Amino acid sequence: MMRAVDIIRKKRNGEELSREEIDRMVGGIASGDVADYQWSALLMAIVWKGMTAGETAGLTEAMMNSGLVVDLGAIPGPKIDKHSTGGVGDKTSLILAPIVAAAGVSVPMVSGRGLGHTGGTLDKLESIPGFRTDLDLHAYKDVLRRCGLVMIGQTAEIAPADKFLYALRDATATVESIPLIAASIMSKKLAEGIDGLVLDVKTGGGAFMERFRDARRLAETMCAIGRSMGKRVVALITRMDEPLGRAVGNAVEVAESVQCLRGKGPLDLMEVTLELAAEMIVMGERARTIDEARGLCRRLIADGRALERFRRMIEAQGGDPRVVDDPTLLPAPRRRIDVTSSRTGIIGRLAARQIGHATMLLGAGRARVDSTIDPAVGIFLHKKAGDHVTQGEALCTLLVNDESSLAEVTTLVARAYSLADDELTVAEQVLERLGS
Amino acid sequence: MMRAVDIIRKKRNGEELSREEIDRMVGGIASGDVADYQWSALLMAIVWKGMTAGETAGLTEAMMNSGLVVDLGAIPGPKIDKHSTGGVGDKTSLILAPIVAAAGVSVPMVSGRGLGHTGGTLDKLESIPGFRTDLDLHAYKDVLRRCGLVMIGQTAEIAPADKFLYALRDATATVESIPLIAASIMSKKLAEGIDGLVLDVKTGGGAFMERFRDARRLAETMCAIGRSMGKRVVALITRMDEPLGRAVGNAVEVAESVQCLRGKGPLDLMEVTLELAAEMIVMGERARTIDEARGLCRRLIADGRALERFRRMIEAQGGDPRVVDDPTLLPAPRRRIDVTSSRTGIIGRLAARQIGHATMLLGAGRARVDSTIDPAVGIFLHKKAGDHVTQGEALCTLLVNDESSLAEVTTLVARAYSLADDELTVAEQVLERLGS
Numbered sequence: 001m002m003r004a005v006d007i008i009r010k011k012r013n014g015e016e017l018s019r020e021e022i023d024r025m026v027g028g029i030a031s032g033d034v035a036d037y038q039w040s041a042l043l044m045a046i047v048w049k050g051m052t053a054g055e056t057a058g059l060t061e062a063m064m065n066s067g068l069v070v071d072l073g074a075i076p077g078p079k080i081d082k083h084s085t086g087g088v089g090d091k092t093s094l095i096l097a098p099i100v101a102a103a104g105v106s107v108p109m110v111s112g113r114g115l116g117h118t119g120g121t122l123d124k125l126e127s128i129p130g131f132r133t134d135l136d137l138h139a140y141k142d143v144l145r146r147c148g149l150v151m152i153g154q155t156a157e158i159a160p161a162d163k164f165l166y167a168l169r170d171a172t173a174t175v176e177s178i179p180l181i182a183a184s185i186m187s188k189k190l191a192e193g194i195d196g197l198v199l200d201v202k203t204g205g206g207a208f209m210e211r212f213r214d215a216r217r218l219a220e221t222m223c224a225i226g227r228s229m230g231k232r233v234v235a236l237i238t239r240m241d242e243p244l245g246r247a248v249g250n251a252v253e254v255a256e257s258v259q260c261l262r263g264k265g266p267l268d269l270m271e272v273t274l275e276l277a278a279e280m281i282v283m284g285e286r287a288r289t290i291d292e293a294r295g296l297c298r299r300l301i302a303d304g305r306a307l308e309r310f311r312r313m314i315e316a317q318g319g320d321p322r323v324v325d326d327p328t329l330l331p332a333p334r335r336r337i338d339v340t341s342s343r344t345g346i347i348g349r350l351a352a353r354q355i356g357h358a359t360m361l362l363g364a365g366r367a368r369v370d371s372t373i374d375p376a377v378g379i380f381l382h383k384k385a386g387d388h389v390t391q392g393e394a395l396c397t398l399l400v401n402d403e404s405s406l407a408e409v410t411t412l413v414a415r416a417y418s419l420a421d422d423e424l425t426v427a428e429q430v431l432e433r434l435g436s
Numbered sequence: 437m438m439r440a441v442d443i444i445r446k447k448r449n450g451e452e453l454s455r456e457e458i459d460r461m462v463g464g465i466a467s468g469d470v471a472d473y474q475w476s477a478l479l480m481a482i483v484w485k486g487m488t489a490g491e492t493a494g495l496t497e498a499m500m501n502s503g504l505v506v507d508l509g510a511i512p513g514p515k516i517d518k519h520s521t522g523g524v525g526d527k528t529s530l531i532l533a534p535i536v537a538a539a540g541v542s543v544p545m546v547s548g549r550g551l552g553h554t555g556g557t558l559d560k561l562e563s564i565p566g567f568r569t570d571l572d573l574h575a576y577k578d579v580l581r582r583c584g585l586v587m588i589g590q591t592a593e594i595a596p597a598d599k600f601l602y603a604l605r606d607a608t609a610t611v612e613s614i615p616l617i618a619a620s621i622m623s624k625k626l627a628e629g630i631d632g633l634v635l636d637v638k639t640g641g642g643a644f645m646e647r648f649r650d651a652r653r654l655a656e657t658m659c660a661i662g663r664s665m666g667k668r669v670v671a672l673i674t675r676m677d678e679p680l681g682r683a684v685g686n687a688v689e690v691a692e693s694v695q696c697l698r699g700k701g702p703l704d705l706m707e708v709t710l711e712l713a714a715e716m717i718v719m720g721e722r723a724r725t726i727d728e729a730r731g732l733c734r735r736l737i738a739d740g741r742a743l744e745r746f747r748r749m750i751e752a753q754g755g756d757p758r759v760v761d762d763p764t765l766l767p768a769p770r771r772r773i774d775v776t777s778s779r780t781g782i783i784g785r786l787a788a789r790q791i792g793h794a795t796m797l798l799g800a801g802r803a804r805v806d807s808t809i810d811p812a813v814g815i816f817l818h819k820k821a822g823d824h825v826t827q828g829e830a831l832c833t834l835l836v837n838d839e840s841s842l843a844e845v846t847t848l849v850a851r852a853y854s855l856a857d858d859e860l861t862v863a864e865q866v867l868e869r870l871g872s
Contacts, residue, residue, distance in 0.1 A: 009609035012483065037476040041608035044480035047448065172477035173445035 004028060004038045011045040019058045026062035029161050036168055043165070043174035051179035056221060057228040059179070063187035066161030070137060070193035072108060075145050078284035079106045082276055083189055084200035085181075085208055085218070086118040088356035089243030089381075092200065093121045093151070094257035095265070096277040098309035101148030102300040103277075103293075105284030108144050108192050109151045110158065114365045114373070117206065117356030119253065122153050123365075127251035127331055127375030131319030143316045148309060151317070159187045170369070178214065182221040186229075196232035196283040198276055199223075202240035203431065206352020212237070216432065223435045234279050234435035238272050239427060242350040242385055245269035249364040249378015251330035252399060258324055261307040268384075271429045274298075331376035333401050338394035339413050347387045347395075348420025355379060358412040361405040362398065377401050379413065385420075440464060440474045447481040455494045462498035465597050472604060479601070479610040487615035492657060493664040495615070499623035502597030506573060506629035508544060511581050514720035515542045518712055519625055520636040521617075521644055521654070522554040524792035525679030525817075528636065529557045529587070530693035531701070532713040534745035537584030538736040539713075539729075541720030544580050544628050545587045546594065550801045550809070553642065553792030555689065558589050559801075563687035563767055563811030567755030579752045584745060587753070595623045606805070614650065618657040622665075632668035632719040634712055635659075638676035639867065642788020648673070652868065659871045670715050670871035674708050675863060678786040678821055681705035685800040685814015687766040688835060694760055697743040704820075707865045710734075767812035769837050774830035775849050783823050783831075784856025791815060794848040797841040798834065813837050815849065821856075 007021045017025075025042060028034025051059065072079050080100065084090055097107040111133075114120035122133045133153045135143065143150040154163065162184050169175045189197050199222055202208070203215035219235035226233030245266045247256035259265055260273065278293035287293035300306045307324060315321040323329045359365055363374035380397045383389050395417055398409060443457045453461075461478060464470025487495065508515050516536065520526055533543040547569075550556035558569045569589045571579065579586040590599065598620050605611045625633050635658055638644070639651035655671035662669025681702045683692035695701055696709065714729035723729035736742040743760060751757040759765045795801055799810035816833045819825050831853055834845060 005607055005609050012480065012609050035607065036471075036473040037604060038608055040473040041476040041480045041610060044448065044477045044484070045609075048480070048484045168473060171441055171471065172474055173441050173448050173481075174477060 004034045008038060008042045008045060011042060011049055014049045016052050017055050017058075022055065022058040023062050026059070026066055026161050029164050030066060039165065040168050040172045040174065043169055043172060043177075043180065046180060047174050047177045053221075053224050053228070056179040056183055057225050060183040060186045060190070060225050061229065063159050063161045063165070063183060064191045067159050067191060068137070068157040069191050070158070072106075072141065072144070072193035075106055075141065077104060077106055078196070079108055079194045080196045080198065080280045080284045081107060081109055081189060081192060081194045082198045082200060082280060083185055085202050087202045087240040087244060088117060088119065088206045088352040088359070089245050089248040089253065089269075090119065090202070090240075091124060091245065091247070091253040091257045092269070092273045092276060094124060094254065094310070095260045095273045096280070097149040097151065098261060098313065099277045099297050099300050099306040100280045100284070101309045102305040103281045103284075103296055104286045105281055106144055107149040107280070108140070108194060109149065110154055110188060110192050111151055112154070115369065116367070117353050117360055117365065118208070119248070119250070119356070119359075119365060121151060123373055123375070124250045124253050125151055125319075127254055128314055128319040128323050129329065131314060132317050135317065143313065147313045147316050149313050151313070154188060158191045162187050178218050178221055182218060182225060186222055186225045190229060190231060194231070197226060198279045198283065199233065199235035200272070200276055201235050201237050203237055204239050204241035204352070206243065206356060207240035212431065219434050226435075232283055232435075234283065234433065236275060236279065236430050237432040237434070239429050239431060240352055243352045243355050243381060244272060246381045246384070247378065248355055248359045248381065249399060250373065250375040251332070252378040252380060254323065255327040255330060258307070258310070258327065261301060261310055263301050268429055275430050333376045333399040335400045335403070337398045337400055337406070339396050339398060339410055340392050341383070341389045341395050341417070342391065343419060344390045345419035347383050347385050347389060347417060349418045350381065350384050351416040354412050354416035355381070358409045358416070361409050361412070362400060363402050374401055383417070440470045444474060444478045444481060447478060447485055450485045452488050453491050453494075458491065458494040459498050462495070462502055462597050465600050466502060475601065476604050476608045476610065479605055479608060479613075479616065482616060483610050483613045489657070489660050489664070492615040492619055493661050496619040496622045496626070496661050497665065499595050499597045499601070499619060500627045503595050503627060504573070504593040505627050506594070508542075508577065508580070508629035511542055511577065513540060513542055514632070515544055515630045516632045516634065516716045516720045517543060517545055517625055517628060517630045518634045518636065518716060519621055521621075521638050523638045523676040523680060524553060524555065524642045524788040524795070525681050525684045525689065525705075526555065526638070527560060527681065527683070527689040527693045528705070528709045528712060530560060530690065530746070531696045531709045532716070533585045533587065534697060534749065535713045535733050535736050535742040536716045536720070537745045538741040539717045539720075539732055540722045541717055542580055543585040543716070544576070544630060545585065546590055546624060546628050547587055548590070551805065552803070553789050553796055553801065554644070555684070555686070555792070555795075555801060557587060559809055559811070560686045560689050561587055561755075563690055564750055564755040564759050565765065567750060568753050571753065579749065583749045583752050585749050587749070590624060594627045598623050614654050614657055618654055618661060622658055622661045626665060626667060630667070633662060634715045634719065635669065635671035636708070636712055637671050637673050639673055640675050640677035640788070642679065642792060643676035648867065655870050662871075668719055668871075670719065670869065672711060672715065672866050673868040673870070675865050675867060676788055679788050679791050679817060680708060682817045682820070683814065684791055684795045684817065685835060686809065686811040687768070688814040688816060690759065691763040691766060694743070694746070694763065697737060697746055699737045704865055711866050769812045769835040771836045771839070773834040773836055773842070775832050775834060775846055776828050777819070777825045777831050777853070778827065779855060780826045781824075781855035783819050783821050783825060783853060785854045786817065786820050787852040790848050790852035791817070794845045794852070797845050797848070798836060799838050810837055819853070
């Protein structure tokens with residue numbers, strides 16, 4: 001019997017772990033043979049020494065196999081999911097899944113919650129009265145079959161080893177490791193029973209991977225895992241310097257998503273959303289080229305079929321589908337407070353991280369995993385980089401219930417904006433594409 | 437409140453921890469605020485990033501203060517201890533403590549048990565019928581006052597944080613870290629209430645620190661800790677390539693220790709023992725120079741006063757003092773089996789590690805912390821490096837009860853010996869002296 005301590009020592013010494021050794025460590029979580037304090041030491045050794053492509057694929061597979069691997073074989077057609085590494089104002093899932101489903105590609109989505117300055121798809125969806133994200137796997141398949149899309153949270157059956165390791169990493173400062181991040185994401189996604197995956201790896205001041213080269217390495221690592229497991233994976237590296245779109249929060253982001261599905265979305269948000277959607281549609285073989293897929297997306301928005309899918313999913317998951325037509329049915333804050341500009345000029349920079357942090361302080365996000373969130377609050381951005389502003393004009397509106405951190409929030413938001421010296425050129429949202 | 441995860445992150449990033457942060461982590465062991473899995477991640481980060489002298493001293497002090505710091509103020513005269521980093525056949529404590537006590541320096545010794553190929557003072561002492569090493573602190577002080585020396589095991593009151601961390605390091609491959617080793621040793625020793633400490637840091641094939649430069653760094657680190665805490669500390673770096681003396685085991689080492697106290701000890705063993713004893717006597721101001729102290733030691737052996745102290749301690753700790761005069765009262769093995777030389781020549785090398793490992797396999801040592809040991813078994817070495825041997829002559833005698841690993845032991849022992857091409861010059865035992 002291989003001893004955990006010897007496997008830890010091997011990694012500490014910088015040697016490559018065998019598939020058997022990785023299986024032993026992951027298997028030891030469920031059996032109790034490997035203690036959490038041994039795993040955390042191994043995690044720190046991995047942060048230090050890294051993992052080879054083979055080790056990373058092995059860890060992903062072991063974590064995936066620690067639970068149920070969903071079989072979606074009974075559902076006809078291609079099943080493609082999208083995953084984002086997290087950003088501020090990132091509601092792309094809510095918009096693209098209905099579009100892609102309307103194009104004939106099923107989208108089985110297992111999403112996460114927001115943490116720190118980033119938001120989460122589940123929190124946003126739960127701002128819709130009645131909407132349930134805690135479906136069991138039977139209901140999950142049923143909604144997917146009926147609507148072509150479904151959005152739930154991670155269930156206990158899927159990749160329990162990942163759940164264990166994620167909590168441990170969070171408590172031991174071992175989150176920041178590209179192989180561990182990649183294995184965590186991919187183990188859950190590949191357990192969903194999908195045929196392919198489009199990744200949105202964000203980079204910039206508001207992203208988890210602030211530096212482009214880290215985002216690129218993470219994207220490459222995840223593509224390599226997909227390849228080694230015979231799944232098609234494409235990654236887009238996209239900009240997360242300022243928030244995507246104008247709404248940051250939960251209900252307010254649902255409302256903006258509906259606007260997008262009505263063809264009235266902000267340019268930056270629509271650019272990222274349509275690129276990702278087009279990749280999913282091409283991967284699902286419902287278009288031959290990205291251009292063709294992009295055109296299809298625009299038609300599905302224009303003729304209302306995408307919005308119809310969104311409405312259908314909301315209803316299937318217990319939510320009130322009337323929010324699509326009447327956003328006043330969504331939770332609303334008690335107060336709306338404008339933050340105004342002290343100068344006249346052009347916005348040069350709107351820092352996503354500070355806006356995300358301010359939104360969290362208002363109650364829309366979580367400081368800790370067990371924090372509760374307020375679906376009604378958030379920030380609506382009237383001005384973004386490149387916009388003209390005059391002195392006294394509103395930069396943004398704070399959507400407020402609890403006023404206890406208002407002073408701090410106002411200061412953060414004011415600092416998030418800075419004026420430019422010159423006119424700005426609009427930056428491309430997609431920086432690079434990787435994968436097959 | 438500082439969060440453990442932030443402190444771990446700081447060390448992971450290679451920053452220096454403050455005294456407050458170290459106190460928080462060590463304090464969190466007893467309070468339960470810091471989980472064992474957080475400590476093991478921090479330990480791995482320390483193995484990776486190291487610790488400054490200030491951090492190491494801080495950790496030592498926090499670990500020392502996690503339990504009782506013994507007050508020996510009521511016992512008159514200097515209190516000096518010795519600590520060895522562990523070797524094979526290392527029974528120097530048993531010999532030097534009675535000598536130093538006879539010289540008027542009290543020796544309050546808290547010792548350890550053997551593990552792996554190395555032996556432990558407590559195991560050796562417990563081969564004396566009736567001898568108890570589990571005295572409480574009251575009895576500890578009482579024996580010290582009456583005999584001038586006492587030898588016990590680590591009690592639950594002394595440095596409990598070290599006990600916790602040691603067990604954790606053992607299970608997480610984080611033992612090999614010089615600051616952690618130094619802090620572990622020093623926290624226990626400085627909690628004994630001593631005025632000064634003489635360290636025997638062993639290096640060579642049979643030592644924990646095989647490389648001289650690691651032994652030197654460990655010695656320097658421990659001396660620096662002593663300085664920062666206002667204690668006199670001297671370290672001798674000594675050779676551990678072959679076993680010290682001729683006896684390796686438990687009862688057999690007690691018998692050899694008695695021979696040494698009768699002035700009939702092997703040269704290598706007596707050289708190390710007297711150097712260490714002389715340092716303790718000078719530190720305790722019972723001699724002005726090492727030469728003078730060495731002379732005093734020889735007189736205390738010659739006139740029987742050192743042996744008398746040994747006899748007195750055995751009696752005070754519940755043991756049968758007659759073993760000093762009649763070694764047949766010590767546990768004896770069922771069989772004595774010679775391992776003979778297949779060639780004629782000069783012994784060039786006798787590998788301590790293999791002899792230690794063979795002794796462990798015979799039952800005299802521990803493969804794991806919870807193994808039980810057989811006091812009667814071991815190995816008696818007739819030939820050591822530099823000795824002439826003729827074909828068929830006994831190299832050593834195995835003292836055997838359980839014959840199940842006899843084949844493996846014989847092979848190991850035969851391989852531990854190798855013949856030299858030329859006459860050897862006798863090597864010095866003490867390689868370097870550090871400290872005040």
